Amino acid sequence: xxxxxxxxxxxxxxxxxxxxxxxxxxxxxxxxxxxxxxxxxxxxxxxxxxxxxxxxxxxxxxxxxxxxxxxxxxxxxxxxxxxxxxxxxxxxxxxxxxxxxxxxxxxxxxxxxxxxxxxxxxxxxxxxxxxxxxxxxxxxxxxxxxxxxxxxxxxxxxxxxxxxxxxxxxxxxxxxxxxxxxxxxxxxxxxxxxxxxxxxxxxxxxxxxxxxxxxxxxxxxxxxxxxxxxxxxxxxxxxxxxxxxxxxxxxxxxxxxxxxxxxxxxxxxxxxxxxxxx
Numbered sequence: 001x002x003x004x005x006x007x008x009x010x011x012x013x014x015x016x017x018x019x020x021x022x023x024x025x026x027x028x029x030x031x032x033x034x035x036x037x038x039x040x041x042x043x044x045x046x047x048x049x050x051x052x053x054x055x056x057x058x059x060x061x062x063x064x065x066x067x068x069x070x071x072x073x074x075x076x077x078x079x080x081x082x083x084x085x086x087x088x089x090x091x092x093x094x095x096x097x098x099x100x101x102x103x104x105x106x107x108x109x110x111x112x113x114x115x116x117x118x119x120x121x122x123x124x125x126x127x128x129x130x131x132x133x134x135x136x137x138x139x140x141x142x143x144x145x146x147x148x149x150x151x152x153x154x155x156x157x158x159x160x161x162x163x164x165x166x167x168x169x170x171x172x173x174x175x176x177x178x179x180x181x182x183x184x185x186x187x188x189x190x191x192x193x194x195x196x197x198x199x200x201x202x203x204x205x206x207x208x209x210x211x212x213x214x215x216x217x218x219x220x221x222x223x224x225x226x227x228x229x230x231x232x233x234x235x236x237x238x239x240x241x242x243x244x245x246x247x248x249x250x251x252x253x254x255x256x257x258x259x260x261x262x263x264x265x266x267x268x269x270x271x272x273x274x275x276x277x278x
Contacts, residue, residue, distance in 0.1 A: 023059040030055070071223045074210075074232035075239075078219070079104055085216040091178060092190050096209055098168075098175035099187050103206075103226070105168035106146055107250035108233030111203040111226035113148065117186040119176070121147045128165055142169040148252065162250050234259060 009015035021029075030046055037044035045051055074082070079100065086097035102117075103109050127140035148160040164172075175181075179188070185200030201209075203226075210229070211221035230251065237247035244259060253259035 023055070023062050026058065027055065072228060073235045074104065074224060074228040076232075076236050078224075078228075078232065081217040081219065082210070082213040085213050091194050091196070094171075094175050094178050095187060095190065096213060098171040099206065099209065100213070100229075101168040101171045102164065102186075103229045104233055105164050105166075106162045107247075107252060108230035110230060111206040114187065114206055114226075115201050115203045116149070117146070117200075119181060119183050119186060121149065122186075123147065125163065141166040142173075144169045144172070160252055162252065 006015060006018075010018075030051075034044060034046035037046065072078070082100055083097055086093040086100070099114065103111075103114050123145045125143040125145050128143050130139045130141055142165070144164045145161050146164065148162065172186075176186075179196045181188070181196070184198065187201045187206075188199065189197045189201060189205070191197065207226040210224060210226050214221045214224045233251060234247055237244075237250075244256065248256070248259050251259065
């Protein structure tokens with residue numbers, strides 16, 4: 001970018017670090033500039049073959065490995081440790097318990113999707129048996145459906161829906177009742193006096209909530225981010241023997257390759273593939 005533009009952005013705090021930048025950062029900034037040009041009715045060079053070829057060559061020449069958004073996945077054992085920190089009657093604990101269970105149980109939702117969730121996106125479903133395969137007459141579990149609306153890979157009119165069964169539904173109902181929320185944003189900020197606000201949490205706030213819970217659970221917050229809930233869901237699905245297509249239906253991944261990539265490298269040591277010579 002031009003030096004004058006870079007200096008202006010750095011002065012306002014919008015440009016945090018100087019280059020060289022990761023290829024993903026360059027692609028994201030080019031996309032932003034392209035959008036701004038279109039809004040102003042300008043063409044710009046962003047669709048030119050020369051620029052695209054230059055970006056591809058830069059990606060190939062980059063020696064910087066692609067890093068995971070969360071160093072460690074929030075698998076079920078980690079999730080249980082985080083939930084154990086939400087055991088008091090404090091309203092923040094009630095909210096955070098519901099938030100963590102919904103984010104994980106609904107397929108590892110992105111933090112932006114959790115931040116945008118509204119009561120109007122929820123719909124009651126018929127309770128399901130605890131043991132659907134062996135005993136259809138077993139006790140029933142509550143079931144809710146979430147209409148996701150616009151996400152990173154879906155448009156608002158795609159009618160993408162995911163189901164939540166059991167503990168996530170129960171935790172969400174307790175939060176909504178205690179916070180007296182009947183419409184609007186699902187997860188909201190709570191002031192020091194315990195008053196629930198009207199505005200939704202920001203995606204960054206959700207990330208900070210997860211890191212705070214990690215610290216309370218005796219985990220290193222630097223190793224986790226909210227995206228670890230997404231990779232953790234798919235990692236846990238693999239451990240439980242859930243087929244990839246079924247897991248993708250819940251996580252709403254469009255690409256098998258992308259979904260498979262979330263199987264966290266940190267858990268490969270538990271698998272058999274790397275232990276064939278042992």
